[in-house]
Amino acid sequence: MSQEPGTPSTAELVAGSEVVVDAGPIAHGGFVVARHEGRVLFVRHALPGEQVRVRVTEGAAGDRFLRADAVEVLAASPDRVQPPCPYAGPGLCGGCDFQHVDVAAQRRLKATVVAEQLQRLAHLERDVVVEPVPGDTHGLRWRTRTEFAVDPAGRAGMRRHRSHALLPIDDCLIASERVVGTAVLQADWAGEKAVDVVAPSDGDAVVVRIPSDEAVAPVVTENVAAQSLSREFDVSARGFWQVHPGAAATFVDAVIAGLDPQPGERCLDLYAGVGVFASALAQAVGERGQVIAVESDSIAVAQARLNVASTPWVRYVQGRVDHVFGVESTGRVSGTRKGGRRRPGPRRPSSDIPPTADLVVLDPPRTGAGKAVVGAVVALGPRALAYVACDPAALARDTAYLLERGYALTSLRAFDAFPMTHHVECVAVFTRTGPDLP
Missing domain, CATH: 2.40.50.140 (Nucleic acid-binding proteins)
Structure with missing residues (x-):
């Protein structure tokens, strides 16, 4: 122009x-x-x-x-549309990207991004529809876990976009009523770095001061009421749990429907957290089956072992997924004798990882599983795997690796688990198209 x-x-x-x-x-x-x-x-x-x-x-x-x-x-x-939140706008809160967008249009924008990433990084054309998560009709009051920053004067609020500067607020419209009902935004938090508010499925909301030792953070109870799984889970208030109240059940049902686990099958649950997918898989494969869950966080593993105690055919392995598979880490470590930094050498696979698996669930962090982990998973010869992704670019990159190794993307569902933000959750199911491994 x-x-x-x-x-x-x-x-x-x-x-x-x-x-x-x-x-x-x-x-x-x-x-x-x-x-x-x-x-x-x-x-x-x-x-x-x-x-x-x-x-x-x-x-x-x-x-x-x-x-x-x-x-x-x-x-x-x-x-x-007119943003419902007075703190959403240029120079203000960095938490919400789409307050100025109609909710249905937000989902269309997110679908466009997922499709574009798949086309650009995996060379895969795919029509994408972003589905609402059950229980959400207006895009507000859904967030059950919210961390508020604290300024030197002790006021709680949100960070401005791409800034450490704090924006004091009186309310957060995407936080649940139970979160803001703790009056955390009106309290004096002098001396604290941040405060985390958790409104679990059961019990009162809890406030955790940060920094804090996760080992002494309170344990809360969360419910999953899915078609494929209905039960409670204990999780640290500082541990990982989906922040949308309908998300855990939605993702579990999408994974189980996509994989269709059968009695007696062997499954791997990678980046397993406190055992939600592992529990659903265990219920589906029964005591003649086997579920091996891998999780690096020691507190999550300790809680998970209690959560899955009633299904002894679930075995938890503590460790990073790449380390457990014996693939070379892409990171760097310190501690060489000369004080320099070096890449770690190849590791031996853990004896807890079986030579084959029927099904695999991957729920990696935002950075994705990566080429080495995808290669190790494919070497097990699973008939199908489900990939739960919170970042469409990471999903697209790992999709390309799976396509190269003889797997096809047979199902893709995208969910608006983070309304008013640009974030979107995807559950992708891949099935093997090449010959079975011996």
Whole structure:
């Protein structure tokens, strides 16, 4: 588009510059992509097809791309709404990306991102629909675990986008009523770094001061009421649990329906947490079957062993998944004699990992499982595996590795487990297309 009189030239665009741009497609991370005289801008608080005035928030002359906020909407998308939260907007809370977007349109944007990542990184064309998580109709009051930052004056609030600066708030509209009902936002937290509020399925909400020792954090009870599993789980208030109250049951049912485990089968549950998928698999395969669960966190493993005590055909292995499989870590470790840093050498696989498996569940962190772990899993020859992903780019990268190794993506479901944010959860099921391993 033509440059407005008095606006900076492309070479002069730096933090604080304002220009008018036409918003392009949605990008992974909650931005839209825009261009100004060939310069790429990642713009928050805009929608595809809009014309907006943006203020550059990060970047300097010569940078490959700039970050910007839409500070004025000149031509609005029909999907734009008034943000329900007064703290959502340019320069304000960094927690929500899509408060200015109709909820149904948010899901369409997320579907576009998942499809684009699969096409770009796995060269796979896929129609994607993002489903609401049961119990959510308006996108607000769903978050049952919320960490609030604390400023030097002892006020709790949220961090501003890409900043350590704190924004004091009176309410968080995506936090559940039970979270904000603790009055944590009105209390004086002088001397604390942050406070974590957990509203579990059973019992009162708890507040944990941070930093804290997870070993002494309270244990809370969470319920999973799924078609394939109905039971309680104990989990540390500082441990991992899905923050949307309907998410755990939704993901369990998607995994079990996709894998269709049969009595007597052997299953692996990798990045297993406190045993939700392991318990559902154990129930499906029965006592003639076997479930090996791998989890690195010692507190989660201790709780999981209690959670699965009634199904002794579940065995928990404590350790990092890559270490347990004996594949080389992509990280670096310190401690060489000369004080330098080196890559660890190859490890021996744990004797707890069987030579073959019928089914595998992978629920890795945001970075994904990675090429080495995918290769080790494929070597077991599972007939099918379910991949639970909180990052579409990581899912797409690992999908490419699986396609190269003779697996096909036979099912993909995406869920809006984090309304008002750009995050989306996917459950992908892969089945073996090549010959069986001996």
